[in-house]
Amino acid sequence: MLLRLIAPLAFLAATATAALADCGRSDPPCEVDQGTYRIALPDGPAPNGGYPHVMFLHGAGGTSRGVLGMAQMVQPLLERGYAVIAPQALSWRGGEGGIWSFLPETTRPRARDEAAFFASILSDAQVRHGLSKDKGMLAGFSAGGFMVSYLACETPSAFFAYAPVAGGFWRPHPTECAGPVRLLHTHGWTDRTVPLEGRPLGDRFLQGDIFDGMALWRGANSCTSPAPSGVSQSGAFLRRKWDCAPGFALELALYPGGHRVPEGWADMALDWMEGLAEADQATIPPE
Template sequence: MIRAATLALALALPAAAQACGPDSPCDIEDGVYRIALPDAPDGPVPAVIFLHGFGGSGEGTMRQRGTIAAFTSRGYAFIAPDGQPREGRGGLRWNFRDDGRAQTRDEDDFLMAVADDAAARHGVDRDRIVLAGFSNGAFQVTYLACRHPEAFAAYAPVSGGFWRPHPEGCAGPVRLLQTHGWSDSTVPLEGRPLRDGAFVQGDIFEGLGLWRRANGCAWDDPDGYRETGQFQRRFWECDEGSALDMALFPGGHGVPSGWADMAADWFEALP
C-alpha cells in the first residue's frame, strides 16, 4: 500500500515539479534522480532503483538502454539517482560508510526519500522496490541493506559488497541477490587493498556469512544450486521472509548480460 504521506506529497506537487523522467531530473531536497516508466501502467508499478558506479551518474545510468528496457518491458519503473560529487574530481560517488571523508547528506535517507518521491509523483509501488547497484553503487546497496533491511523489498548488489573491517552484524533478515564476476580484478571476490592499504575491500564470501547470520540460516552450505544462462547460482532458505541467492558469472567487473531478467525473475518468485 502506498504510504499516505506519499499520496499527500503528490497532491501538493505542482504540475511542473512532476514533469521529470528519463531525460530531465526529478529534484528532491538532497539530490536528483531520473526515471523511466513502463508503457500504459495499470495501477502502482514495481521499480528498480539502480545506483551508478564510482565516477558515474544517474544520467549515465539512463544510457543503459538494454537493462532499462528489460525492466520496463516487464512493467517495472527504472530509477537512477545521483550520488555525491567526488572531492576535486569529476563524476559522482556513494559515501556508503563513515570513512572520514566529507559528505553532504545521509545516503540511506536520500535513497529512501527517492523511493517515497517516486511513489508520490510516478505511481511506483513503495512496497515493491528493489534497490540495486553496480560497484560503488553495490557497496551502498550492501551497507543500506545491513543497516535498514526493511527499507526496500529486496536488494541486488552487482560487483560489490562489504569493506574491511566487515560489520559485526546486520540489523535483520534481508532478501538479497548477490551477483559477481568470477574474474573480477577491480573488486575481486576476496577483496583487495587500495591506497597502500588505507582502504581494503571486503571478501564477498565473508559478506555472505554475515547475511546468513542475519537471515537465521542454520548452516553455511547452500540449500540448493541452479543455473540461469551464464550464471552459476546457489541459494539459502532460512528465516521466513528472508532470501539469499548468489549468482557468479564468468566475466570481470561489469553488469553482465542477462542480469536484469534474472533479477526480475528472482524478485517475482519471492514469497
C-alpha cells in the same frame, strides 16, 4: 553495422517515450531533499497500486543519466513493467560523476544520509510518477553495489529486496546486520576491479571478501549451516541459495566475466524477486 546502429536508436526512442517529459535521461533531473534523480517509466498507465520499481545506483564516477543509458539493463526492466529510478551520488573529485557515502561513520564521515535520500526519492516518485509504495528493489553496480550492501545491512526493511552487483563490504567488515534480508549478490568470476577476495586501494581502504560477506548475510538470515540449500544454473549464472529465515532469501550468482553488469542480469533479478513476492503473497491469509 546497420543492426548495431538500429538497436541503440530503438532503445533511445523507447526510453524517451517511457520516461515522460519529466526527469528522464535527456531532461533536467527531479530534485528532492539532499539531491536529484532521474527516472524511466514503462509504457502505459500505472497499474493498480502503482508501478513496481528498481532503484539502481551507479558506480564510482558515474551518473544517473548514465544509468538510464544502460540499454541492456534498463530495457528489460521497462518491458516487464518496472520503473527504473536512477539517483545521483554526490560529486566526486569535482566532476559530474558521483560517489556514494557507504562507509561506516567510524571509518569515514558520511557526506550524506543516503538512506534518507533514497526514502525522499521514493516519496517524491510515488506522488509525481505513480510508483508503488512497497514493490521495490534496490540494486547497484560496483560502488553502487557497496552502497546497496551497507544499506541492506543497516536498514533491511527499507526495500522489499536488494541486488548488489560487483560490490559487497569493505574491511573491516560489519560484525552484524540489523535483520534478515532478501538479497541476491551477483559477481563476475574474473572481476579484477572488485575481486571476489577483495583488494587494497591505497594505504587506507581495503575491499572486503565477498564470501566473508555472504557469511555475514547467513548470520543475519539465521542460517544454521554454511552449506547452501540449493545450487542451480540459469544461462551463464551459477547460483547458490540459502533458505533460512522464513519469508527472506539469500543467493549468490557468479558469471564468467569481469567488472560489469552482465547480460541477462535484469531478467534473472526480476525472476528472483517476483518469485519471492509470489511466495510472500501466498502466505497472507484470505480475508
